[in-house]
Amino acid sequence: MTYAIEFAGPVSLPVVESQAVFPVGRIYCVGRNYAEHAREMGHDPDREPPFFFMKPADAIVMNGARIAYPSMTKDLHHEIEMIVAIGKGGKDIPVEQALSHVFGYGVGLDMTRRDVQGEAKKMGRPWEMGKAFDESAPCTALKPVSMVGHPAKGAITLKVNGVLKQSGDLSEMIWNVPETIAYLSKMITLRAGDIIMSGTPSGVGPVQKGDRLEGHVAGVGDLSVSYS
Numbered sequence: 277m278t279y280a281i282e283f284a285g286p287v288s289l290p291v292v293e294s295q296a297v298f299p300v301g302r303i304y305c306v307g308r309n310y311a312e313h314a315r316e317m318g319h320d321p322d323r324e325p326p327f328f329f330m331k332p333a334d335a336i337v338m339n340g341a342r343i344a345y346p347s348m349t350k351d352l353h354h355e356i357e358m359i360v361a362i363g364k365g366g367k368d369i370p371v372e373q374a375l376s377h378v379f380g381y382g383v384g385l386d387m388t389r390r391d392v393q394g395e396a397k398k399m400g401r402p403w404e405m406g407k408a409f410d411e412s413a414p415c416t417a418l419k420p421v422s423m424v425g426h427p428a429k430g431a432i433t434l435k436v437n438g439v440l441k442q443s444g445d446l447s448e449m450i451w452n453v454p455e456t457i458a459y460l461s462k463m464i465t466l467r468a469g470d471i472i473m474s475g476t477p478s479g480v481g482p483v484q485k486g487d488r489l490e491g492h493v494a495g496v497g498d499l500s501v502s503y504s
């Protein structure tokens with residue numbers, strides 16, 4: 277097959293201890309999936325059905341990158357998240373079978389233009405320009421399930437310039453990974469190559485030019501990017 281235009285081809289993520297890469301299809305992000313973060317955003321963390329928004333695959337930035345502070349915002353925020361890589365697609369996946377659709381896990385940042393998102397919320401407009409912009413999804417390499425299992429508890433943290441800003445535990449998710457997969461697969465048909473960003477613990481906050489962000493999910497990986 278040849279492309280009719282100049283095209284870079286699909287985006288991919290490295291896989292730990294493998295020559296093969298993971299081709300990224302769509303990126304689905306879960307909103308307000310930790311109670312403390314829901315509260316800090318001014319919402320009641322009752323167990324309402326999960327909701328989702330998306331980022332384009334080419335928003336992915338490799339671990340270690342130096343990223344330009346994005347345009348059209350004065351309030352870029354960090355949201356550290358565990359990412360779930362779907363290895364096998366499906367529709368109406370039962371909770372009990374959901375984990376068999378996972379290829380592996382990684383660490384990601386759901387970078388957010390909070391001022392743009394806030395304006396969109398106020399106006400009842402879509403979130404994309406607050407969430408789905410260039411370089412808004414720094415991610416680590418993926419650890420396959422064979423190496424990492426299915427992490428359901430363990431620390432998830434983010435430091436800015438060495439200072440701890442976000443700290444939570446995977447067990448605090450309102451909708452855990454199998455429940456999220458099951459619910460999402462009722463809304464859309466999941467495909468191999470899809471990524472789920474599973475939500476962020478409390479402590480989200482602003483990023484300035486010159487900041488270094490270090491994210492960690494116990495057993496899963498370490499993510500480090502800086503802004504200039």
Ligand code: MN
Pocket residue numbers: 305306307308355357386473475476
């Ligand atoms: Mn998020």
